[in-house]
Amino acid sequence: MTIQFPRNSPLLFILAAAVCVILVDRSAAHAQAIRQTSSGSSGTTALQAAAQKGAYLYVFFWTRDDQQTQSMRQVFYQGVGQIDGLVDTVEVNIRESREKAIVDQLGVSRAPMPLVLALAPNGAVTKGFPIGFTAEQLRQGIASPAMANCMKALQSQKLVVLTIQNQSTPYSQTAYSSAAQFKQDARFTNSTEIVTLDPADPSEAGFLQNLKVAPGTQAAVTVVLAPPGKPIATFTGPVTKQQIVAKVTAAQSGCCPGGTCGPDGCGPPK
Amino acid sequence: MNLRTLVWRELFERKSQMITVFVGILLGITTVVAIKTITHYSEKAVARELDTLGANVLVLPKSVSLQDYYSADMHDQYLPEEYVLRLTMSDVQGVDNLSPKLCVPVELEGRRYTLTGILPKSEFSAKAAWAGAGIFSRPIGCGAIGVGETPKPEDKKTLVRKRVIETLEPDEALVGSDAAASLGLADGDTVSLLGKQFSVVAVLPETGTVDDSRIFAHLHTVQELSDRDQVVNCIEIVGCCKEISAGLVDKVNRLLPDAKVVTVAQVVATQTKINRLMERLSLIFLVIIVVVGGAGIANYMYANVHERRREIGTLMALGAESSFILRLFLTKACLLGVVGGVAGFAIGTLLAVTVGPRLAGVTVLPMPVLALWAVLLSVAIALTSSFFPARRAARLDPCATFQEV
Numbered sequence: 001m002t003i004q005f006p007r008n009s010p011l012l013f014i015l016a017a018a019v020c021v022i023l024v025d026r027s028a029a030h031a032q033a034i035r036q037t038s039s040g041s042s043g044t045t046a047l048q049a050a051a052q053k054g055a056y057l058y059v060f061f062w063t064r065d066d067q068q069t070q071s072m073r074q075v076f077y078q079g080v081g082q083i084d085g086l087v088d089t090v091e092v093n094i095r096e097s098r099e100k101a102i103v104d105q106l107g108v109s110r111a112p113m114p115l116v117l118a119l120a121p122n123g124a125v126t127k128g129f130p131i132g133f134t135a136e137q138l139r140q141g142i143a144s145p146a147m148a149n150c151m152k153a154l155q156s157q158k159l160v161v162l163t164i165q166n167q168s169t170p171y172s173q174t175a176y177s178s179a180a181q182f183k184q185d186a187r188f189t190n191s192t193e194i195v196t197l198d199p200a201d202p203s204e205a206g207f208l209q210n211l212k213v214a215p216g217t218q219a220a221v222t223v224v225l226a227p228p229g230k231p232i233a234t235f236t237g238p239v240t241k242q243q244i245v246a247k248v249t250a251a252q253s254g255c256c257p258g259g260t261c262g263p264d265g266c267g268p269p270k
Numbered sequence: 271m272n273l274r275t276l277v278w279r280e281l282f283e284r285k286s287q288m289i290t291v292f293v294g295i296l297l298g299i300t301t302v303v304a305i306k307t308i309t310h311y312s313e314k315a316v317a318r319e320l321d322t323l324g325a326n327v328l329v330l331p332k333s334v335s336l337q338d339y340y341s342a343d344m345h346d347q348y349l350p351e352e353y354v355l356r357l358t359m360s361d362v363q364g365v366d367n368l369s370p371k372l373c374v375p376v377e378l379e380g381r382r383y384t385l386t387g388i389l390p391k392s393e394f395s396a397k398a399a400w401a402g403a404g405i406f407s408r409p410i411g412c413g414a415i416g417v418g419e420t421p422k423p424e425d426k427k428t429l430v431r432k433r434v435i436e437t438l439e440p441d442e443a444l445v446g447s448d449a450a451a452s453l454g455l456a457d458g459d460t461v462s463l464l465g466k467q468f469s470v471v472a473v474l475p476e477t478g479t480v481d482d483s484r485i486f487a488h489l490h491t492v493q494e495l496s497d498r499d500q501v502v503n504c505i506e507i508v509g510c511c512k513e514i515s516a517g518l519v520d521k522v523n524r525l526l527p528d529a530k531v532v533t534v535a536q537v538v539a540t541q542t543k544i545n546r547l548m549e550r551l552s553l554i555f556l557v558i559i560v561v562v563g564g565a566g567i568a569n570y571m572y573a574n575v576h577e578r579r580r581e582i583g584t585l586m587a588l589g590a591e592s593s594f595i596l597r598l599f600l601t602k603a604c605l606l607g608v609v610g611g612v613a614g615f616a617i618g619t620l621l622a623v624t625v626g627p628r629l630a631g632v633t634v635l636p637m638p639v640l641a642l643w644a645v646l647l648s649v650a651i652a653l654t655s656s657f658f659p660a661r662r663a664a665r666l667d668p669c670a671t672f673q674e675v
Contacts, residue, residue: 107397110500112352117400128359128400155399228398 043102046090047119054121055086056142061108061115063094072114072132079135083142118142124152146197147207153193154227159248164213165220166198171238175220181241188248226251277601283578287570292610294566295652298559299614299644300621305552307622307637308630313545315478315632327519329353329505330530348372348501351489353526354389357507359400362521367508368394369434372489374496376463383449384484385463387492387502390438434508440491443468447475448482448633463487464495478633544630559647564655567606571599571659575666583668592664599660603652611648615641 043059050057060076062069073091080089092099094109103109106117106125116129118141126148127141143151146162153160161179165172176196183192197204205215211231213221224233224247233247281288331347354370372387438444443463445455450473455461459470468487476482493500507522523531575582582595619636626634 110351111355125400130356130359151399155396
């Protein structure tokens with residue numbers, strides 16, 4: 001059945017007007033939300049609001065409203081405007097006492113200013129842009145979901161066992177159960193997070209490239225990451241809990257997991 | 271009259287000449303011992319510094335020289351503390367650890383010490399992750415990871431080796447071995463610095479460097495107590511050698527254009543040059559001793575033999591054999607050499623121990639092994655120089671000497 005409205009029907013006009021009002025209202029509500037966080041009094045409030053919405057929050061920290069700050073502020077808004085997806089912004093003057101909570105939380109009281117921090121919805125700082133940056137560079141603050149999860153755990157000083165697998169990668173079950181057994185080990189249970197990543201997910205391609213893992217990997221890959229982001233072991237295919245423990249133990253007790261120490265090597269001798 | 275009596279009398283026969291020769295030997299040996307001692311400890315300090323720090327980079331204010339850095343960082347030039355976070359957040363690879371320092375003088379019990387503010391790793395290490403995705407592709411760094419099992423209490427004494435510690439509370443202090451010894455401080459004691467009470471959490475092991483006379487506290491506490499802004503005197507970077515050779519210094523220079531960035535390799539090269547210079551100086555003095563001292567002794571001995579040929583002739587006429595005359599003069603030379611060597615070692619060592627720390631910025635201790643070398647060298651020069659005059663004396667014809675009467 002087709003409903004046909006006569007031309008210039010008042011009902012159509014009312015319906016169109018109602019739709020317009022709803023759209024304008026939603027847009028205004030969103031704009032209001034952004035404005036509240038942008039010009040809001042508290043960075044913490046903006047942080048909470050962004051987390052609730054699942055949005056990234058770009059925080060512009062500043063201390064002196066000098067030429068550099070003004071110039072970077074322009075770049076900041078221009079750059080954030082170009083980022084796809086839901087992104088909130090907020091400005092924080094670190095000298096204002098009401099901002100002490102977020103300044104202390106992020107530890108930026110002695111950081112170079114102006115400073116932009118990109119925060120993922122889970123609270124992880126995904127990138128810092130001190131003093132000078134370009135609008136394009138601000139896009140680097142958006143991390144893939146798995147990367148943001150890894151960063152969150154690593155910034156909490158935890159080990160990350162990253163299981164790169166999906167239903168089509170062989171040894172997925174073995175690798176995941178070994179990772180789970182490792183996490184259940186009393187020695188590591190409180191300081192370990194397991195993060196799973198689908199190698200076929202195109203949004204994770206960049207992260208996989210950083211980890212030197214082929215996006216189309218034929219077998220499950222397990223990567224152990226230590227803070228702030230050191231990959232201390234990579235296992236392709238089957239892996240046992242003992243192998244993971246051995247690598248972590250070596251990294252805990254060894255001086256240079258990937259190099260030599262002393263005057264001819266890197267870092268001080270053990 | 272036996273040989274000993276004759277030698278003793280012979281020594282004091284012409285006192286002024288004898289003293290001149292003795293002073294010649296003494297000065298030469300003193301100089302060589304002093305230079306050798308200072309050079310030895312300076313070389314040891316450089317080796318230890320290298321061994322302790324591994325590959326290292328220093329970030330200093332532009333106008334500060336390496337000499338200023340070596341003299342306990344006590345200079346009035348500063349860097350903003352925010353440079354630490356600029357480095358931490360940067361995408362520069364190979365920066366393994368950072369140790370910013372601010373040094374201020376403090377006086378305790380009438381003696382001057384250096385209070386050094388240091389920033390524990392916990393204050394900035396987490397911010398390394400702010401460098402973004404790039405951190406995952408960085409080479410594996412140096413140093414053990416600190417997660418997993420229940421963390422053991424940190425051994426703060428590792429500061430002297432690692433240059434950085436994980437945590438340090440605002441009211442905690444670490445005391446260098448010399449400072450602790452002179453102030454009578456031990457672990458758990460309290461010490462008042464710039465009007466604030468600090469708890470001594472560790473007395474650091476001896477390093478033989480200026481660190482022994484330092485007292486370390488939290489950087490922010492030192493800044494506050496000394497009315498300084500958020501500044502530091504220098505930032506030590508423990509970096510990976512491979513990255514240093516791959517241009518780490520240039521990258522840090524570009525990141526911090528208002529600072530001077532040097533590698534410890536450059537510092538070591540400078541110090542090694544100074545050491546080489548000291549070695550050469552030591553060699554030159556050695557040659558001067560051999561030539562001037564030897565010539566002086568030889569001249570003194572020849573003159574002595576010539577002036578006293580009648581007395582020598584009389585001795586020989588009375589039955590003294592040539593070998594006796596030879597022994598007489600050589601024993602005299604040997605005595606001069608032994609006394610000159612021992613005294614030269616003593617004065618040289620005293621000079622090195624007192625002046626060395628000011629000259630080379632390192633603690634200098636006596637080197638007993640040099641005593642043997644000093645005496646051997648001194649005796650060898652004295653004997654060699656005296657041999658020909660002594661042989662001449664031994665070959666004198668008593669009849670010929672009497673004919674001159």
